[in-house]
Amino acid sequence: MKILTGNDLxxxxxxxxxxxxxxxxxxxxxxxxxxxEEIMAREEALRQVNVPYMIDAERTDDxxxxxxxxxxxxxxxxxxxxxxxxxxxxxxxxxxxx
Amino acid sequence: xYAYDKYDQAMVDARVEEFRDQxxxxxxxxxxxxxxxxxxxxxxxxxxxxxxxxxxxIPYGTLNSRQMIALADIADKYDRGYGHFTTRQNIxxxxxxxxxxxxxxxxxxxxxxxxxxxxxxxxxxxxxxHFAGAAHDELVDPRPYAELLRQWSSFHPEFTYLPRKFKxxxxxxxxxxxxxxLHDIGIQIVRNDNGEIGARFYVGGxxxxxxxxxxxxxxxxxxxxxxxxxEACLRVYNRYGRRDNKYKARIKILVHELGAEEYTRQVxxxxxxxxxxxxxxxxxxxxxxxxxxxxxxxxxxxxTLDRSDPDFALWVDRNTHRHKxxxxxxxxxxxxxxxGIPGDxxxxxxxxxxxLAEQYxxxxxxxxHTQNVVLPHVRIADLHALWTALDQAGLGAPNLDTxxxxxxxxxxxxxxxxxxxxxxxxxxxxxxxxASGKTAKLGxxxxxxxGCINAxxxxxxxxxxxxxxxxxxxxxxxxxxxxxxxxxxxxAKITGPGFTENGVIEAVETVTDVxxxxxxxxxxxxxxxxxxxxEPFKEALYD
Ligand code: SF4
Numbered sequence: 001m002k003i004l005t006g007n008d009l010x011x012x013x014x015x016x017x018x019x020x021x022x023x024x025x026x027x028x029x030x031x032x033x034x035x036x037e038e039i040m041a042r043e044e045a046l047r048q049v050n051v052p053y054m055i056d057a058e059r060t061d062d063x064x065x066x067x068x069x070x071x072x073x074x075x076x077x078x079x080x081x082x083x084x085x086x087x088x089x090x091x092x093x094x095x096x097x098x
Numbered sequence: 099x100y101a102y103d104k105y106d107q108a109m110v111d112a113r114v115e116e117f118r119d120q121x122x123x124x125x126x127x128x129x130x131x132x133x134x135x136x137x138x139x140x141x142x143x144x145x146x147x148x149x150x151x152x153x154x155x156i157p158y159g160t161l162n163s164r165q166m167i168a169l170a171d172i173a174d175k176y177d178r179g180y181g182h183f184t185t186r187q188n189i190x191x192x193x194x195x196x197x198x199x200x201x202x203x204x205x206x207x208x209x210x211x212x213x214x215x216x217x218x219x220x221x222x223x224x225x226x227x228h229f230a231g232a233a234h235d236e237l238v239d240p241r242p243y244a245e246l247l248r249q250w251s252s253f254h255p256e257f258t259y260l261p262r263k264f265k266x267x268x269x270x271x272x273x274x275x276x277x278x279x280l281h282d283i284g285i286q287i288v289r290n291d292n293g294e295i296g297a298r299f300y301v302g303g304x305x306x307x308x309x310x311x312x313x314x315x316x317x318x319x320x321x322x323x324x325x326x327x328x329e330a331c332l333r334v335y336n337r338y339g340r341r342d343n344k345y346k347a348r349i350k351i352l353v354h355e356l357g358a359e360e361y362t363r364q365v366x367x368x369x370x371x372x373x374x375x376x377x378x379x380x381x382x383x384x385x386x387x388x389x390x391x392x393x394x395x396x397x398x399x400x401x402t403l404d405r406s407d408p409d410f411a412l413w414v415d416r417n418t419h420r421h422k423x424x425x426x427x428x429x430x431x432x433x434x435x436x437x438g439i440p441g442d443x444x445x446x447x448x449x450x451x452x453x454l455a456e457q458y459x460x461x462x463x464x465x466x467h468t469q470n471v472v473l474p475h476v477r478i479a480d481l482h483a484l485w486t487a488l489d490q491a492g493l494g495a496p497n498l499d500t501x502x503x504x505x506x507x508x509x510x511x512x513x514x515x516x517x518x519x520x521x522x523x524x525x526x527x528x529x530x531x532x533a534s535g536k537t538a539k540l541g542x543x544x545x546x547x548x549g550c551i552n553a554x555x556x557x558x559x560x561x562x563x564x565x566x567x568x569x570x571x572x573x574x575x576x577x578x579x580x581x582x583x584x585x586x587x588x589x590a591k592i593t594g595p596g597f598t599e600n601g602v603i604e605a606v607e608t609v610t611d612v613x614x615x616x617x618x619x620x621x622x623x624x625x626x627x628x629x630x631x632x633e634p635f636k637e638a639l640y641d
Contacts, residue, residue: 010125011195012149047127051145068571070510073519074147078511080439080521084178084193 001031001059004040005071006052014074015049016064022049024086026075027063062096072097099160099462100245100390102210109253110207113214117141118200125197140220142213143199147514150194153216154206158226158244158268159187159465161211163452166463168209170448176202181448182512183433183441185505185554186265187225187465188216192512214252219260221251221332225267227275228466231391232428232474234420238295240270240287242388243324246379249387250325257332261339262347264332265304277467277583279303279312280559282349283331290318297324301331301361302353305553309589310350313358315365323369326378330369334361394460399425400479413485413496418476425478429459431471431488432495432503436532437525440506441469450491458484467556468505470498501536501543501610502528505556509549509566510573516549518566518573519599523547526603531610540610543623546581559583561624562609563590564602575602579609579635580627591632594640605639612638 003026004017015022016029017039023029032039036054043049056067066072077085079094087093102110117137124134138144142153154169161169169189173181176198177191184190194202206212215222224244231239247266251257257264267278270287278284284300296318303312319327331349338356340346353361401424405411418427431451434440443451451471455463458480459473466472476484488494497503504527507513509520524547531537546560550567557563563578574596581590597605610623612635617626627635 007145007149010197012145012193014148044131047125050131069573070147070514070516073510077148078192078521079519080511080525 001057001064002033002036002054003029003057003064003066004032004036004052004054005029005066005074006040006044006049009047009050012050016075017043017049017052026057026066029057029064065096069097099162099241100157100387106249107207107210110210110212110214113141113212114200114203114207117203121196121200136218138196138199139217140214141199141203142216143194143196144217145514146192147510147512149192150196150199151190151192151512152194152199152202152213153184153188153190154211154213155216155223156188156211156465157248158224158230158241159228159467160230160241161463161465162461163456163463165209165211166448166452166455168205168211170445170452172202172205173445173448180442180444182439182508183443183465183469183471185467185469185507185556186223187228187467188223189465190508192508217263218258219262219264220258221254221260221264221266224248224251225265225276225281225467227269227271228464228472229275229419229428229474230270230464231393232419232421232426233271233273234422235273236271236422237287237289238270239391240268242384242391243270243285243287243297243321244268245387245390246325246384247328249383250328250379257336260332260336261341262344262349264335264349266328272585274583274585274587275466277556277559279587280305280309280556280583281312283328284312285324285328287321288318294320296320297327299327299331301365302350302358304348304350305556305558306348307345307551307553308348308350309553309558310354311587311589312350313353315358315362321384322381323373323378326372327365327369329377330365330372333368333372334364338364394462394475396423396426396475397477399477401425403478403481407482409489409496410482410485413494414481416496416500417498418481421475423475426475427478427481429473429476429481429484430466430498431473431493432497433470433493434497434503434528435492435495436497436502437529439521440504440524443471447491447493450487450493454484454487468503470503497532497537499542499544500538501531501540501545501562501606504528504545504547505560506547507549507555509547509555513549515552516566517551517568518549518575520547520549520555520564520566523564523575523599523602527606530603530607536610539614541622543610544582545606556583557581558589559587560590561622561627562606564606567596569596573599575599577602577605577609577639579632580624582624586624593632593636608638609635
């Protein structure tokens with residue numbers, strides 16, 4: 001699947017396109033099919049997202065998993081500071097990144 | 099240390115307000131990201147993996163406790179309670195909000211700090227010896243010259259858009275503690291045969307994609323021509339540096355392609371011209387700056403220590419450095435606790451260091467390019483009390499210059515340019531060697547880890563270097579051996595095919611075993627490598 005990501009303009013937070021809005025959680029990401037460019041242009045113009053880009057991902061039993069490790073690190077947070085990730089209580093979360 | 103005059107303060111304050119307006123326009127949408135990006139970068143604001151990252155300049159790594167407390171407050175108020183000290187003697191914050199950025203710059207300005215020229219193709223923060231003004235072996239304090247160059251290079255209209263970023267280092271001892279010859283310009287303050295003090299210029303060094311050791315282009319420049327000569331070096335680069343290819347745009351490529359001799363000839367020609375023009379600041383300005391770096395009021399006191407506590411004795415042996423006054427030492431606070439993140443310090447730790455600097459070190463600290471913090475002037479009589487306080491704050495790791503004291507860049511955990519993570523390797527290696535007791539057996543061993551070819555982790559200059567690469571989307575690590583950024587400077591050589599994360603940790607274990615088996619006498623890892631060469635290490639790694 002193709003999904004969209006970028007950063008929130010004000011906070012810089014990593015965000016994912018959920019079909020209607022931008023979410024902090026990669027599991028909310030939806031497949032944009034062939035509409036990625038158009039959505040990115042519109043959303044960037046509205047300042048809903050900063051520096052958006054499209055990536056490959058797959059839907060697994062554990063949710064949406066970006067294909068590249070860099071985007072998995074972005075999705076979770078720094079692997080060396082589990083307390084600062086989006087899943088501080090989940091010891092398995094780091095395995096998902098790697 | 100240097101204190102801003104009204105011009106310095108006015109310039110920095112004006113820049114804060116200018117940036118406030120630019121950020122407001124970006125948030126309102128009248129500036130696009132394309133228009134805003136170069137403006138935010140000029141103020142040290144990057145967009146990294148998880149958020150905006152702000153890099154704050156610490157000129158030649160020197161700061162006082164008021165400044166350190168301001169850095170701690172920024173960590174707590176605007177970030178997530180910590181900062182990361184970098185190999186450029188600066189500090190970075192990883193979780194900055196654009197809407198807060200101008201307020202942070204205003205807070206910095208109140209303590210005479212800023213983030214100007216910490217990014218972009220300009221002259222960056224000048225680096226220097228972290229024991230400057232304190233070391234027993236220095237000719238003079240190099241910081242007045244670093245400060246003069248800082249003032250010259252700040253907002254220099256001709257050098258704001260260079261072909262590429264530009265890094266200058268100034269030292270004043272034979273011992274190089276600042277990787278001087280791996281800078282675009284490395285300046286060593288020296289004494290000539292007539293007993294005069296001047297500057298020796300090395301130009302065209304650097305790490306990154308094409309590592310090079312800077313050749314010496316002039317052995318002696320009179321100190322009242324220092325800025326003029328630097329200007330000549332920059333002018334030739336600015337004119338002929340490759341702007342067509344980012345990967346060939348650093349001055350090291352120009353010097354290499356022209357040849358040091360031809361580059362020098364052109365610099366000398368430009369220098370002669372500039373001497374006529376008269377660009378050197380008045381000598382009185384250097385004298386004014388020097389006054390800020392006068393020695394504090396050192397007092398005679400005990401010169402020996404009670405070493406009966408073995409933990410204290412170990413820390414003294416590893417983490418202190420001889421001072422020019424024999425009743426003092428420089429103490430290094432290791433930011434490398436076993437299993438910790440190299441260079442990270444919490445807001446609370448920064449406050450502890452600030453308070454200890456105020457109490458024990460004439461209110462001064464230095465950031466080292468190896469991501470530690472120095473209290474430069476500590477009375478020998480106060481050393482035990484200092485160590486006790488550091489130990490209680492978790493800042494007493496006795497591991498300076500050992501394998502645990504590695505440099506590691508932020509890598510893929512934070513950096514958008516990274517190929518692989520650096521920090522987890524650093525943590526696992528320090529845990530492994532710390533737990534096995536092998537650290538002590540190995541003695542001085544400089545391990546340096548970069549998450550990509552940009553080499554912020556100085557892997558080319560590591561006795562052991564590790565470089566993260568991307569192998570079809572999977573982290574992979576190249577091992578290299580034999581680098582040094584000290585006065586015996588050399589570039590490390592790659593051992594062979596790369597390793598997985600687990601594999602490279604085993605590989606470090608293997609090469610250190612070879613060293614322990616083959617070392618003679620007091621040889622360091624680097625000495626043994628230089629004597630026996632790469633082959634025995636390769637055999638152990640790959641056969
Ligand atoms: S070496 Fe590469 S990964 Fe590491 S901080 Fe520099 S740019 Fe980022």
